[in-house]
Amino acid sequence: MFWTYLRRELRRRVRQAVFIALGLALGIGLVITVTSAATGVQNAQAAVLHSLYGVGTDLTVTQPPKQGAGSGLTFGFKQQIKQVRSGQIAAGTKINDNDLENTQYGSLTGGQLAAVSRQQHVTAATGALALTDITVTGTVPALTAGSNGSGSFSSSFTSSTFTVDGVNVARSSPGPLSSAAVTAGRNFGQADASADVALADSGYATAEKLKTGSTVEVGSTSFKIVGIVSVPQGSSPPNLYIPLAKAQQLGTTGAAKLTGQVNTIYVTADSASNIPAVQQELTRLLPSATVTDASDLASQVTGSVGSAASLADNLGKWLSVAVLVAAFGLAILLTMAAVARRVREFGTLKAIGWRSRRIVGQVMGESLVIGIIGGVAGVALGYGGAALIDKFAPKLSAIVGAPSAPAAFTGVTGKLAQQVSSAATHTVYVTLTAPVTLSAVLLAVVLAVAGGLLAGMFGGWRAARLRPAAALAKVE
Amino acid sequence: MYRLSGVTKEYSHGTVLALRGVDLEVPDGGWLAVRGPTGHGKSTLLQLMGGLDRPTSGTVELDGRDLGRLSDTAVTRVRADLIGFVFQAFNLIPTLTAVENVETALAPLGIRGAQRRRRAAEALAAVGLADRVHHLPSELSGGQQQRVAIARAMVKQPAVLLADEPTGNLDEDTRDDIIALLEGVWREQHLTMVVVTHDSVVAARAQRTGLMREGQLTLAARTSQDVQAVLPWTDAAGQTGN
Numbered sequence: 227m228f229w230t231y232l233r234r235e236l237r238r239r240v241r242q243a244v245f246i247a248l249g250l251a252l253g254i255g256l257v258i259t260v261t262s263a264a265t266g267v268q269n270a271q272a273a274v275l276h277s278l279y280g281v282g283t284d285l286t287v288t289q290p291p292k293q294g295a296g297s298g299l300t301f302g303f304k305q306q307i308k309q310v311r312s313g314q315i316a317a318g319t320k321i322n323d324n325d326l327e328n329t330q331y332g333s334l335t336g337g338q339l340a341a342v343s344r345q346q347h348v349t350a351a352t353g354a355l356a357l358t359d360i361t362v363t364g365t366v367p368a369l370t371a372g373s374n375g376s377g378s379f380s381s382s383f384t385s386s387t388f389t390v391d392g393v394n395v396a397r398s399s400p401g402p403l404s405s406a407a408v409t410a411g412r413n414f415g416q417a418d419a420s421a422d423v424a425l426a427d428s429g430y431a432t433a434e435k436l437k438t439g440s441t442v443e444v445g446s447t448s449f450k451i452v453g454i455v456s457v458p459q460g461s462s463p464p465n466l467y468i469p470l471a472k473a474q475q476l477g478t479t480g481a482a483k484l485t486g487q488v489n490t491i492y493v494t495a496d497s498a499s500n501i502p503a504v505q506q507e508l509t510r511l512l513p514s515a516t517v518t519d520a521s522d523l524a525s526q527v528t529g530s531v532g533s534a535a536s537l538a539d540n541l542g543k544w545l546s547v548a549v550l551v552a553a554f555g556l557a558i559l560l561t562m563a564a565v566a567r568r569v570r571e572f573g574t575l576k577a578i579g580w581r582s583r584r585i586v587g588q589v590m591g592e593s594l595v596i597g598i599i600g601g602v603a604g605v606a607l608g609y610g611g612a613a614l615i616d617k618f619a620p621k622l623s624a625i626v627g628a629p630s631a632p633a634a635f636t637g638v639t640g641k642l643a644q645q646v647s648s649a650a651t652h653t654v655y656v657t658l659t660a661p662v663t664l665s666a667v668l669l670a671v672v673l674a675v676a677g678g679l680l681a682g683m684f685g686g687w688r689a690a691r692l693r694p695a696a697a698l699a700k701v702e
Numbered sequence: 703m704y705r706l707s708g709v710t711k712e713y714s715h716g717t718v719l720a721l722r723g724v725d726l727e728v729p730d731g732g733w734l735a736v737r738g739p740t741g742h743g744k745s746t747l748l749q750l751m752g753g754l755d756r757p758t759s760g761t762v763e764l765d766g767r768d769l770g771r772l773s774d775t776a777v778t779r780v781r782a783d784l785i786g787f788v789f790q791a792f793n794l795i796p797t798l799t800a801v802e803n804v805e806t807a808l809a810p811l812g813i814r815g816a817q818r819r820r821r822a823a824e825a826l827a828a829v830g831l832a833d834r835v836h837h838l839p840s841e842l843s844g845g846q847q848q849r850v851a852i853a854r855a856m857v858k859q860p861a862v863l864l865a866d867e868p869t870g871n872l873d874e875d876t877r878d879d880i881i882a883l884l885e886g887v888w889r890e891q892h893l894t895m896v897v898v899t900h901d902s903v904v905a906a907r908a909q910r911t912g913l914m915r916e917g918q919l920t921l922a923a924r925t926s927q928d929v930q931a932v933l934p935w936t937d938a939a940g941q942t943g944n
Contacts, residue, residue: 227809227818230802231795238797574793577754578854579782579810581775694781695754 232591242564243596246557250600250677251607253553254670257546258608261669262660263615264543270656284400284501286518287342287491287508289332317368321383324361326390326445328479331356331489338512342491345507347500352401353488355392355473356464359444360385388430388465390444392473392488395419400492403455403467411438411453420471424449428456430465444468445476553600554677561593561685569692576694586690590682597678605670608662615660704728704751704862704894709760710917711746720746722917723760730861733888733895735908736919743917744898745866751896752785752864753777764862782810786855788884790867792847794839794854800826801835804854811858825857826850829883845876849883856887863888865897869904881907 236243334353343351364383391402395414398404403413409428424444426436431454436442440451449468457463470488477484495504501519508517565572572585704727711721720743728734738744749755750762753769762769764784769777786807787793794803804822813821826835829849839847848868855863868884869877881904888895897904905911911922 227802227805231798231806234797234802570791570793571795574787574789574795575806576778577752577781577787577793578807579778580806581778581810584810693755695749 228588228591231588232595235592236595239564242560243592243599246560246596246681247600247603249553249556250597250674251603253546253550253677254601254604254673255607255611256549257673258605258662258666258670259611259615259660260543260546261666262608262612262662263658265663265666266615266619266658266660269661270658284495284498284519285493285505285508287334287493287512288489288516288518289334289512289514290516291330291332317366319366320364321366322361322363324359324443324446326357326359326473326477328355328477328484328489329358333479333484333487333489334491334512334515336486336488338515339488339491341511342493342508345504345511347496347504347507348493349496350397350400350492350494352394352397352399352492353470354394354402354490354492355470355477355484355488356402356490357390357392357473357477358387359390359466360387361443390466390468390473391464392470392477393467395469400494402464402492404492406455406457406463409454409456411451413453413455414467414469418452418469421469422447422449422472423452423469425453425455425467426451427463427465427467428454429463442466447472447476550673550677554680557593557596557600557677557681558684561589561681562688565589565685565688568689572689572692573694576692582690586686589686589689590679593682593685594675594678597674597676597681600677601671601674604674605667608666608670612660612662615658619658619660621657703730703765704896705761705763706751707761707763709747709750709757709762711743711750711755712758720917721750721757724917724919726912726919726921728894728896730894731892733893733897733907733909735897735899735905735911736914737899737902737905737911738914740900742914744914747914747919748864748866748896748898751862752787753781778810783858784861786858786860786863788848788851788855788863788865788868790870792839792844792851792871794847794850796839799836799838800831800842800850800853803839803850804857807854807858821857822853825853828856828887829853843876844872845879848872848876848880852880852883852887856891859891861894863893863895865895865899867899868897869899869901877901877903 336353339351339353342348362383362385367382393401393403393414395418396416398406398413403425406425408425411425414423414425424442426434426440426442431437431451434442436451436454438451438453441448442451443449444466449466449472455463455467474484474487493504493508495501505517505519508515575585576582706724706726709721709724709726710719712719724743724747726734736744736747746755750757750769751764753762753764753772756770760770764780767780769780772780794800795806798806801819801822804825805818808818808821823832823835826832826849829852831846831849831853834842834846834850837846839850842850848871852868863884865884869880872880884895884897885907887893895908897908899905913920913922
């Protein structure tokens, strides 16, 4: 009787049932779409973090650059500018300055690296040098009287930059190469510690037509490419990797050499639960350093990935809640209105011996089925919404750890400094997808059942309160 | 057997007195028609006799059970087992077919599936609607709908049939058919039947009539001659009618 009655009611009141189901479907579809988009953004963030962080790295330690240091211009070029102004270098002289500069971070000493590796719960700590190779070429122009040196002076020179990581050749993890895969040639070996060999990122190698066996100039030294490496999609790896010892030998911070120094320490903790404790220890050990874990890094992610995450977290969430509340409210109101229209029907059933419980069950059953139909339609809508995001969503960018431009970047040096700064910034482009997860579908089912039950509860409550005498009272 | 003693019913916190001390006995198998102007308590009386409402004071006993004091569950069970209702507006479920409407009376008794369907079809056949079992109420005439309602009331073989203006919405010919049908089931099933009606023709077919005026019931001395033979009537005072 239950199913017969339920089927007949739904068929008879099909328009109302469809209306309620569509309302629920819209809310549930939106929840799935937003949940999927949020998952997609999380995946994008994870991809960004994964590439920037590397597998097996729990924490990174960096030192903020000293005020005025790392202005982005090579020390050699600065000297040459002085010489031009003092007349020591004549107009028409060709300049080709190539330096390997530490522009992004302050330096950390070998002693500090050793101290980090000795900390409790630290299983591995490796130092690396993230550097920028800057080449400035051009011909010194004639300086006219009263010229402040900007304008035609800066336009007389061109610069090119690429990023170089000095890595520990004896240990790839933790470190910049921990998530890299060799696609051609070979990886570094112990014997490469002080050799002029380099690994090229596959993207950079393609762009610059580099192959194994090619040579590149790094800090005025020729390096032979011995391998091409690829890191996970969506990452922003350095263009070249060279042995740490060579980076320390060639690199400078301004005029200062980097011998025995690193500027990034990659740390692995013995367990995920101990990461906060290790972070605390390292912060105490190196008060001026920045100790970053994955969550810190995530908070530093800016750009459209961050905007999308914020949009999904805030607007999307509240929009979903609002539509769901509206859909639930609509379902409840329509169900209660339907019960009100069926007063005589329910009164009659009570008069002929139906218990309130049976009538409430009937009303709830009808609402539940409508809710489930709405849920199924909602899942379909959600998949549709997710597919639309997959198809039309623009690529998202993530900018991580961009150093602020030092105040010294002005006048003649500003243009070049900006180029250097942008070379040091980690900008990653990822394609936003909206994967519909099983948990999102389960959430939809739960919401559909909840919506149906909620509407049914209110409707059933109203039906239960009906006096059976209402059936006869309607007649008198 | 129905026994009503000093039954009163107030509405709106005592401002409306629908019944004022009604005393009545209806023997098993008796047929009482209650007449009276609209709004004088006829339907209220029927509601109390059917356990649809509780008296403000007094007792309404059916076979020794005080319907006013039974729990909701128990009185619902009494309605399901013992009492059949027929309403003026038929009160069929518009979304269910004729046979499904009749089945609704068997559902609370726990009768399942095929047996329920078979009994419902038989009940419809008994009221002359064997060829209308799968019709919706909207596809039936008023008389046919009332026949479905009577089949629904009778399918569980109740001890009591309470009918509230069963011919109120019907034309004369159909009314006569329905009266004949009710009288037939009353005779065949030895029912106790209480019919509230405005129609003197309907009332004239009853064993005994009562007049409800301003909440008070007065049993008339006259009873229908042709139904008298079925069962001698005894009123509350123990006097045989006629």
